[in-house]
Amino acid sequence: MAVGTKFREYLSPGGSSEGERKLVQKLDFFILTFCCLMYFLNYLDRSNLTNAYVSGMKEDLDFKGNELTQINTVFTVGYVIGQIPSNIALYYVKPRIFFPSMLIVWGCLTMVTAATHNPHSIMAIRFFQALAESSTFVGTHYILGAWYTERELGKRSGIFTASGLAGTMIGGFIQTGIHSSMDGLQGLAGWRWLFIVDGLICLPVAIYGFLLFPDTPSTTKVPYLSETERELARSRVPRHVERAPFNWSFVKRVFGSWYFYGFVMLWIIAGETESFSSNSLLALYMKAHPERKYAVSQLNNYPTGVPAVGIVSTIFWATLTDFLGGKRYLVGYWIGLTGIITSAMILAPSATTASTFGAYYWAGSVYACQATFFAWANDALRYEEDSLRAVVIASMNAGSGAVNAWWSIIFYSADFAPKFTRGVWAMIGCSIALVIWTAGVTWMCVRTEEKRVSQGVETEEGGDEAISVDGGRDEKA
Structure with missing residues (x-):
């Protein structure tokens, strides 16, 4: 089959029959619209904390030293604590109830942020926001793995992940607009209005989820x-x-499975290769630039190029690895190369402002690992019991968050701006480690697949049997 024909077939809604294509179209509309909107709003508020910080909140609330980094760490702690309980909760509470409920809690706490008067109040709010948001990312990947086939999963995971990056990107433009049009309205600073607006738009999305989210196939x-x-x-x-x-x-089945250790460590390493972008280093670099003074609009707008690159990279790699038959490991090698080169660009004695901007923009492409690595885990665990898949996916994000809680303080504290030299060297180490670990996980996946095939387990979707984590086989329900 010609490559062009094969690619057009891949981009079709999916399935070999008209009925299956119609089903996938419905799933795409109702699952992806809600999950993408939910994730978009989560990341809109996440990014807007930094946008507010550089738009007057730092001065209004008298931030000192690395208090912004401490707030992000408190958020990460809450996020880690909520990961596994959130995915377990989906066994007991229907997703169409659980997801929208958490979104409402998130939105209300976002609006409360507008009333704060010191950094410590924001710390407390962000902790509980993190508990509410912890369901979004891992819960959605669990849901996607429950509905979509291996051929369809990467593209959908990419679209979902890109929606969060869109929230990060658009947040800067929203803050610029609010700062210019609402700053001082009703006696409130523009950054306070930002949180009020963010919270209000969560409510209609939550109502949509209550009414139309499809839960799971069963x-x-x-x-x-x-x-x-x-x-x-x-x-x-x-x-x-x-x-x-x-x-x-x-x-015992979880901790006796290579999937747990392989994919959790994979995402711990990969998560730290996102540090340049996830810690908003470009915005902090600009805010602390020793020679140039950037306007508020520039501080909010210029860093939006980072998630823009991330969106393009995410969609490209998710689609390509689907098209190539699920070769998700390719992204690990790309990210390793990117991390080393961009770090060298920033560390270079001859580095200019332009080359530093270029390095941070290019580093945004590592966001591709979010969609592809979680799709990889879903692919690898497709023939395992659902509860193991749910826990491994949740543990991946929990493990990454647990490391990131202290990693960002040690390597990317806000008061290290503008150079972040320690963190740049850490990035090189993570990039090398990711290449090595990716190769190891790839080898284990191939070995496990060969073992499964040798035992006569059907490989096609809807197959008759599945290997359990302890090496036995379960008959199809």
Whole structure:
């Protein structure tokens, strides 16, 4: 088959029959619109904390030293604590109830931020916001893995991840507009209005989720899917006998599985290669520049190029690795190369402002690992029990967050601006480690797949059997 024909076939809604294509179109609309809007709003507020900081909040609330970094660390701690409980909660509370409820809590706390008068109040608020937001990323990847086939998953994961980057990018423009048009309105500073607006727009999205989110294939009762479509959805992905997930036997299965160690460590390393972007270093570099004074609009608008690069890179790599048959490992090598080169550009004695900007923009391309690595985990665990997949995915993000809670203070504290020399060297180390670990996980995936095939387990979607984590096989439910 010609490459062009194969690519056009890949970009189609999915499936070999008209009924399956119609089903995938419905899933794309109702799952992706809600999840992407939810993630967009999460990241809009995340990025707007830094936007507010450089737009007057620092002076109004009398921030000292690395208090902004401490707030981000407190947020990370709450985020880590909430990861696994959030994914476990999806077994007991329907996603169409749980996700929108957490979004409402998030939105209300965002609006409360507008009333704060000191950094310590923001710390407390951000901790509880993190608990609410912890369900979004890992929960959505769990849901995507439950509905979509291996051929479809990367592209959808990429679109979802890109929506968060869009929130980061658009946040700067929103802050610029609010600062110019609402600063001083009703006696409130522009940065306070920013949080009020962010919180209010969460409410209609939450209502949409309550009404139309489809839950999972085995529990969905939404009116827009017929019984035939529900059965088709259940047949598209492997089914498993679910053993009681939350007992000592399950804990031993988790910690006895290479998937847990392989993918959790993969994301811990990869998560730190995002540090240039996730810690908003370009904005802090500009704010602390020793020679140039940037206007508020420039401080908010120029860094939006970083997530813009991230969006393009995410969609490109997610689509390419789908098209190449799920070769997600390629992204690990790209990120390793990018981390080393961009770090060298920043460290170079001859580095100029232009080359530093270029390095930070290029570094935004490492965001591609979010979509592809979580799709990789979903792919690798496709024939395992759902509870293991849920815990591994949640543990990946929890592990990364646990490291990032102290990593950002040690290497990317706000008072290290503008050079962040210590952090740049750490980036080189992470990039080398990622290349090595990616090769190891790739080898384990190939070895496990060969073992599964040699045992006669069906490899196609909807296959008859699945290997359990302890090496046995479960009959299809």
